[in-house]
Amino acid sequence: MVFPPSHSKARILLEAEEIRDISLKINREFAPRRFKPTRHAYATASFAPQELCNISQQISREFAPRIISPVVEKPAELLLLPVDPRHLHVSWQAETPQPQAITNTPSAAAAIQPEPSDPLTLRVFSHPQTTVDANIIDEAPNLWFDVSIAADCFQQQITLPPAADNQPCQYQVALGSLDANQHFIPRCYSNTATTPVVDAPWPAIMIPFIRPQQASPSSSCQPHQPRAHDQ
Amino acid sequence: MINKGYLSIILHAHLPYVHHPEYDSFFEENWLFEAITDCYLPLLSMLERLHYDQVAYRLTLSLSPTLMTMLRDPLLQSRYLRYLQSRLELAEREVERTRRLPQYHPLALMYLHRFQDALYRYQQLYQYDLLAAFQQHQITGQLELITTAATHGFLPLLNTNPSAVRNQISIGMDCFQSQFGFKPQGFWLPECAYYPGLEQQLKTEDIDYFFLDTHGVLDASQTPHHGVYAPLDCGNGVCAFGRDPASSRQVWSAEEGYPGDADYREYYRDIGFDLPLDYIAPYILDGETRINTGIKYCRISGHHKTKQLYQPERAKLKAQQHAADFILRRQQQIDHLSQDMPYPPIIVAPYDAELFGHWWFEGPIWLEEVLRLAARDDNGIQSTSPGDYLKHAFPRQQATPSASSWGEHGYSSYWLNDSNDWIYPLLHKAAAEMEKLANDLRGLKVNAIQQRALNQAARSLLLAQASDWPFIMKAGTTVDYAHKRVTDHLARFNYLHDAIRKNRIDDHYLTALEVMDDIFPNIDFRHYAG
Numbered sequence: 001m002v003f004p005p006s007h008s009k010a011r012i013l014l015e016a017e018e019i020r021d022i023s024l025k026i027n028r029e030f031a032p033r034r035f036k037p038t039r040h041a042y043a044t045a046s047f048a049p050q051e052l053c054n055i056s057q058q059i060s061r062e063f064a065p066r067i068i069s070p071v072v073e074k075p076a077e078l079l080l081l082p083v084d085p086r087h088l089h090v091s092w093q094a095e096t097p098q099p100q101a102i103t104n105t106p107s108a109a110a111a112i113q114p115e116p117s118d119p120l121t122l123r124v125f126s127h128p129q130t131t132v133d134a135n136i137i138d139e140a141p142n143l144w145f146d147v148s149i150a151a152d153c154f155q156q157q158i159t160l161p162p163a164a165d166n167q168p169c170q171y172q173v174a175l176g177s178l179d180a181n182q183h184f185i186p187r188c189y190s191n192t193a194t195t196p197v198v199d200a201p202w203p204a205i206m207i208p209f210i211r212p213q214q215a216s217p218s219s220s221c222q223p224h225q226p227r228a229h230d231q
Numbered sequence: 232m233i234n235k236g237y238l239s240i241i242l243h244a245h246l247p248y249v250h251h252p253e254y255d256s257f258f259e260e261n262w263l264f265e266a267i268t269d270c271y272l273p274l275l276s277m278l279e280r281l282h283y284d285q286v287a288y289r290l291t292l293s294l295s296p297t298l299m300t301m302l303r304d305p306l307l308q309s310r311y312l313r314y315l316q317s318r319l320e321l322a323e324r325e326v327e328r329t330r331r332l333p334q335y336h337p338l339a340l341m342y343l344h345r346f347q348d349a350l351y352r353y354q355q356l357y358q359y360d361l362l363a364a365f366q367q368h369q370i371t372g373q374l375e376l377i378t379t380a381a382t383h384g385f386l387p388l389l390n391t392n393p394s395a396v397r398n399q400i401s402i403g404m405d406c407f408q409s410q411f412g413f414k415p416q417g418f419w420l421p422e423c424a425y426y427p428g429l430e431q432q433l434k435t436e437d438i439d440y441f442f443l444d445t446h447g448v449l450d451a452s453q454t455p456h457h458g459v460y461a462p463l464d465c466g467n468g469v470c471a472f473g474r475d476p477a478s479s480r481q482v483w484s485a486e487e488g489y490p491g492d493a494d495y496r497e498y499y500r501d502i503g504f505d506l507p508l509d510y511i512a513p514y515i516l517d518g519e520t521r522i523n524t525g526i527k528y529c530r531i532s533g534h535h536k537t538k539q540l541y542q543p544e545r546a547k548l549k550a551q552q553h554a555a556d557f558i559l560r561r562q563q564q565i566d567h568l569s570q571d572m573p574y575p576p577i578i579v580a581p582y583d584a585e586l587f588g589h590w591w592f593e594g595p596i597w598l599e600e601v602l603r604l605a606a607r608d609d610n611g612i613q614s615t616s617p618g619d620y621l622k623h624a625f626p627r628q629q630a631t632p633s634a635s636s637w638g639e640h641g642y643s644s645y646w647l648n649d650s651n652d653w654i655y656p657l658l659h660k661a662a663a664e665m666e667k668l669a670n671d672l673r674g675l676k677v678n679a680i681q682q683r684a685l686n687q688a689a690r691s692l693l694l695a696q697a698s699d700w701p702f703i704m705k706a707g708t709t710v711d712y713a714h715k716r717v718t719d720h721l722a723r724f725n726y727l728h729d730a731i732r733k734n735r736i737d738d739h740y741l742t743a744l745e746v747m748d749d750i751f752p753n754i755d756f757r758h759y760a761g
Contacts, residue, residue, distance in 0.1 A: 049255060056253055059740070065660075082634065083642065155652055155653075202449045202458070203449070205456075205572075210477075
């Protein structure tokens with residue numbers, strides 16, 4: 001079929017931006033779609049906002065997380081976390097019976113912890129690390145030191161001595177007490193945590209691009225701009 | 232001119248999951264609405280202009296699973312429209328109010344046009360689906376999309392429970408794949424927080440590369456010959472790219488970074504705080520609490536006692552000048568590096584995506600100009616993605632990076648300190664209970680409602696693990712909200728755990744939780760088994 005020639009000589013004048021928008025819109029709307037995710041069925045379940053709110057508040061009230069547990073059937077747990085090359089953080093749950101008060105704030109939790117019969121001590125064991133497997137520790141640790149704990153606390157930040165040989169170091173902590181002969185009686189052990197090495201010499205190729213005060217890694221330029229949700 | 236080196240700009244787009252169908256409106260939902268208006272829509276406009284002008288750019292964009300989920304959530308989409316329409320109305324009133332204030336009137340018109348354009352694009356052009364719009368640019372080959380952990384958990388402080396880290400990564404990858412239909416090549420570690428051994432988890436998910444702060448690479452087990460200007464092979468084929476401090480400083484530094492320039496728009500002067508409360512009240516959530524509206528008339532102004540009026544054309548010119556300066560410095564950097572390196576260096580410049588347009592209003596102008604300049608043939612620099620750089624197969628040094636993060640002081644202290652340390656024993660306890668549930672049920676059949684409850688328990692755990700909450704507690708901003716989120720999610724976990732163990736699952740309550748925490752539809756609790 002032969003189409004008759006158009007007699008219209010008029011041409012619509014469009015701005016460059018309009019042409020671009022039209023082109024983009026056609027690209028977007030008619031580009032082949034490879035994938036379209038599906039929604040979950042329960043997303044359309046019908047709840048009045050107030051009902052959702054009531055359910056949420058009830059659950060939050062009745063099942064609030066507890067820092068201090070009531071009587072536990074197993075030994076207390078120690079949780080050891082690395083903070084930075086010179087600090088560890090350890091927290092524990094008491095193994096002795098506690099009042100039934102439910103709380104989720106540190107100050108309230110600390111207030112209800114009873115006086116222990118012996119002062120508690122944290123013994124920090126260190127192992128220079130030769131593998132990256134954080135779960136392997138020596139039977140006989142090289143070094144240890146003790147940290148006294150205040151009677152009413154259930155967590156502690158530990159300051160570490162400088163690493164002697166610039167190697168990553170693996171730590172483990174035991175919670176216990178010292179008997180009359182100053183022998184340490186452990187009650188429980190923590191997981192292991194590894195601290196990184198610091199102050200290793202940086203390659204010369206970096207020197208032109210870091211400021212003198214950035215020579216130590218902890219002072220490298222950190223994102224200072226607030227996050228979108230910092231308001 | 233032969234390209235002497237590569238520039239890789241990475242934008243990490245993330246917001247915590249804020250979804251409150253139990254309220255008609257919620258203040259913290261504004262985080263998403265402001266980010267869409269100020270960042271994601273302008274970013275898409277920029278990508279479209281670059282594509283239309285056939286600019287040969289390459290950019291990497293990380294989209295977090297929580298952000299992806301919110302962008303496709305119908306409730307939040309409808310609330311965003313409501314937010315935009317409210318802003319439009321306010322902008323129209325401002326145009327009217329400033330009609331006899333010639334120094335403000337053009338700015339009021341600018342904001343009106345900006346909100347009108349946002350509404351048109353969101354509703355008409357993109358049909359509420361920004362992820363599809365981003366994917367179009369991924370299909371062109373110019374935008375590389377990657378993702379991060381499921382709820383942006385701070386992995387070094389979660390790894391006392393291996394299943395916690397494993398699922399943060401795998402569920403994040405699964406969410407990305409379910410949204411886009413393919414697995415990403417790269418992975419953004421939340422807060423660039425790394426510990427030795429994490430690369431094994433990434434390898435399991437077929438991830439080729441991730442990012443570290445500068446010292447994470449420089450303090451590696453072997454001194455990196457090329458600093459951060461070549462990736463490290465972690466020993467298993469997964470590569471670590473380190474942040475370049477120089478390009479980072481020029482944008483991030485509070486003292487010398489571009490965003491602090493006197494000509495740029497002042498973020499902290501908003502009519503939501505400057506104008507009478509009775510005028511603003513209809514446009515703020517409760518009619519009483521002043522909030523940012525996005526309409527701001529002042530520039531930073533430097534050391535002047537009073538803030539000067541914002542001048543958009545002057546700010547635009549400054550952004551273009553700063554872009555030219557940025558590229559010039561990268562060229563000088565590459566010239567210097569090329570003398571010492573046997574193959575082209577890569578300068579890795581990662582930033583929070585929300586910086587561009589929200590905190591730094593002119594950021595998108597700067598970014599577009601940087602990409603245009605980098606695409607020129609005569610400057611010896613080419614923008615690339617880390618994935619493309621790895622295809623060159625340059626020799627890679629093997630070393631184990633150092634534990635590190637890009638947070639303040641370079642490690643974990645911002646997320647573990649007096650303000651937020653109380654959460655970790657609770658998170659650890661919940662993660663251990665989730666593992667035990669999965670292990671106890673290994674090989675056993677569960678019925679449909681048990682399956683739903685177990686999966687919802689996993690969702691609650693993930694949402695409690697978000698690094699945003701301890702970050703906010705330390706930053707001291709919306710502390711009450713962060714505190715509530717952690718405790719609410721752990722309470723929901725405790726409730727579900729109790730119901731599962733006692734076999735007393737209430738379908739109505741379970742469905743309510745599924746509606747409120749409507750995320751990760753493909754989650755499988757069995758993946759928490761050890």
